[in-house]
Amino acid sequence: MKQPCVYIVASKRHGTLYTGITSNLPKRAFEHHEGLVKGFSAKYGCKILVGYELHETMIDAITREKQIKAGSRAKKLALIEELNPEWKDLYETLI
Template structure:
């Protein structure tokens, strides 16, 4: 099995509900990481606040770019994060099931 089969740097936002608590993260395997958040298998912020809904993501060519973008988003205001989500996903749909389609 190719360990890098799913390597695709991404920045993503998880939420517990529309306009609720949000979490910004970076990963090299978005389907796996989003599943971990949904199932609560990793202790931390998303599990504590129930952020199980993938509401926004952006794919990048390298982890370096993805990490730079994550820092940029995290450094912005909550309003800017919400605007980013709502520009692409105004209903705050859970995009998890669209990852494999």
């Protein structure tokens, strides 16, 4: 089943962050986890799924992704701390 969502992957706790959207979070998280996603996330080793939000529509997910990306690093860190204070790799909860 497809479920639009916004996700954040990190290189380590308080490390480099990447925010993206997908309609298949388990698949996309696997791709990041295994280093299969080319570009920014691969270059900086963003493999740890530290946060995600499910949305009703892809439009809602895109809107939220833009909002998160436009925010400061401090706001992104606060969001992660709110969703996942221990910075656990949430990928393990998806499989």
